[in-house]
Amino acid sequence: MMKVKMKLEYFIHILQQLLQDPSGSGKTTLLNFLSGRLFSENLAISGELFLNKRNLTSIEEYSNQIAYVMQDDILLSTFTPRESFQFVLQLKKSKLSEQQRNLQIQNLIEELGLQKCADTLIGGGLIKGISGGEKKRTSIGIELLTEPKIIFLDEPTTGLDSSTSLQVINILKKLAYKGMNVIATVHQPSTDLFYNFDNLLLLVQGNIIYQGRTEDSIDFFTKIGFECPESYNPCDFFMKIMNEQGFLMEKMIEDDDQQLALDEDQIKCQFQERLNLLKQNYEKQDKSEYYNQQNIEESAQILSIYKESSFWVQFILISKRFFINILRAKMSLKLQFFQLILFSFLFIIAYYNIRNINPDTQPLIYFINIRGASYFMVNAFAFQSVSQSIFTFNSQKSLYIREKATNLYRVSAFFWGKCLSEFSFQIIFPILFVFINYFIVGFEANLVKFLITNLTMILLAWHGSSYGFLVSILIPKYEVAIALISLIVVPLSLLSGIFESEQSFPIYWRVISYFSLFKYGYQAMCIVNIFYFFIFIFFFFQQIEFSK
Template identity: 30%
Template structure:
């Protein structure tokens, strides 16, 4: 359990107090967004064009439109999560309380709730909110954070289930509505004045959807500015919004009061039928007839592409467009007080010591969170790994069972040594491929990293180190079980040397397997960093590992490798693992039966005869892989899971 367990007792305070501040007004002018595709023959896809937007405190604004109309793209731009990068070009200006702001400013003053937010499944609701508070509010004491979480649990109606795990699509626990409230709570912990929400009612039944809307209405009444995307809301949901923005193919069709939309569409010749959900009618209207001819007769009202193109022009000449322009002009000319920041940013220290403390604090939270998730999933994360590795050890150990040591015949001794080297090689391979189990877990949680990084909570190094330390016991124990069983079944180290006892050989064998696993996990982190899908990671990881194995010296003599590929042997951790185990079994400058161990090592292409050197390089490679993983996460994961 989390050490800061919250007791059930009367709650003082609320996340819904009347807001005496002016709140935050958001305005946007001439927002455009286009993507350029192709290398030799480039083509430009226009996603948004000429968007003017205005939202004010104590209101809820819904962004509506058919699939592909640009709803989520607009929400991402308004919240600062999407800006010009590479082939993506974003234009226009965004203002908060009359001040032009950058993407960084928006992130520091607004919160964003995604449609498919990823949660850590085996944390309880209480722990999820507490860890969120620890990450976002490090300047508060533990007691103050617990009090904020207690208030949140009460106001979100989650007290009755606060000790239930959150779950995910594979681990079932709380209801969809409760999970939505948990995710909303992780953002409300930093007291945002502007809240962006992507599809807040998606996947919920009518009752749950209405509950979420009631919660958002209460939040808006406290002075917050709430902006949502919605896909085909029910009538009750539609009526909950003060303003709606209708998009069609990236252009504005309407922005104004939701109640006035019916009058507007009647005015331009498209009256909403009596007793019909207005949004169903609008979205039906905005899908042109030619794209679904065979269904046209079943639709209440269908229009052609030519008629659809006229709708943005009709809006631009309407009083509702004039109203938006007038509001924006008034907004830009009005004097406002300072824009409130999220609590996370408002008390952030900018000194070197403050920066270090923030990094160390975030590292400790990521570590504790990861450890707790694994500890709760003991059956999946530890017991299963131990059983699988024990089974593999017994199977492979049976094949290499009680390998005989040297004989009085030199040729026979060489053959027996080759068998021992084969057993050592399989030890390396098992430790290497054992890290593959981290692919799914690490690939899944990197989306959490990407989203929390976008909120400024921590960076790649903090995440990778924290995740590794939190997972360390659950990664290492299974492979140590394998190496222990296999070591004694195969009997690879049965000869004692004057300066290298059997106990020393056992400890060095375990150290080598441990460092092999360390390096292997580092490589897996790097592979996760350069691939954006789990399927691609599963495809690339075995290829890279096998390539490293080929140049390790077991299959091909390292000095016989072609010059164009021989450099890879220096970054192949299996080469150093294999060499370390070989040197541990046949220490240099000794005699194994009638054969000099130096001759054996030379026969098996072991050119690095220092055990210490090999394990040191193993450790360094593990660090290097993680450093490259940090760079990969920095370069390739700016927008993963954000769009």
């Protein structure tokens, strides 16, 4: 169990704050807590949080005036930066006119320097898109649309080159000069980045060892015996003295022979002594100079809470976004069409001879072939729809979690919008498959049966998608869900009734068979294409018995 205990009464009002610490020291956990996004049962949180010298009992008291840019840029790859901004603004400020929204978006694009890529797909995976720095600025822009007073950023320069990192930091500095409180965690920034921050907070194992002006940090550590060499990156120096591995390197440089005599416990003990010294010096530090009552009051003005858009507005916008996403994911559509053609090719090869069998003279052979063809159609579409829905659900899950954390829309609006878009496209492929194969293979040329077969395949595809959603919810990790899907789907296929009569199942297997999508799809196909044929077979054998 991790314990986070900090008193941050003067943390919120600073102009631009840099948090630096070794990996695993708690900076991301701290930002998650301050932004109200720390959801874990394994964390015991104690301490006090103050705003305007007022003790906050809940993060939700000021959640409407904060924004949080996470380390990973979680964006919809098939949207452009402009479209991403429009989507958020339409949900957050639905009462604004289209002209007002477009003006605000254009101003934001110019402020972030996104003019050249504003109408280029963001990209990701198989879709070519904008650069990493442009994605980061887009992520920042999405959060700025709510006009927050405080913005948290978790390692905004990670994965960016020095030039792009400096561009991002300059944007943050401009925001700070406009009165916004910018608080960012950075892991070993360059010297140029380091001095762009007004204030510095250093964390080691969840403990603050320095908080103050960035330009004063070198002198502070020099006074307590840690002198930074000239032409040395201050951040690298701080990481060295705050990190146990850095402490070990110091010992190795001081005396190789002495290092050989030190064991792991001694190293940890000596490093803990250094950490205690740093903590004691921080407690002695004069912190009163960092208070500015006027700035705190200005920073703490509560934002007007935008009226939440209606369910129908959210539903329409989310549905529209999902439709656009599906149409622009061309590689995914091509793969599904290829899968459709491949299944059709195999199906026609296997069952083409059905058309050459006369049901009047060879009723049993005809029955067996129709039965097998029906099961092939059911099996192929069930597996395809389950696996496809697992993929689409997991590819958009991170985006949903990020947007839901900002209260962008209702869960119900997202769910029904997702269902509408997914199920609408699930109609196309079953109809194409049946249209291509129904008459070629040799099913009865009956319009009613043809239409009911189409409906059966559509319902089966919807059923499979629902199973995919359920599996994705129960098994959050995509890799695990894909690995285990066969263990879930194959038993349901075996319980469909084609391999063994339901009456011979043990009672517990019979209960499970009611959850099998294969069972209902297969039985529906049999009723449509074989039910009347059973009547024919019955009279056929009755006629044989009578003739005897």
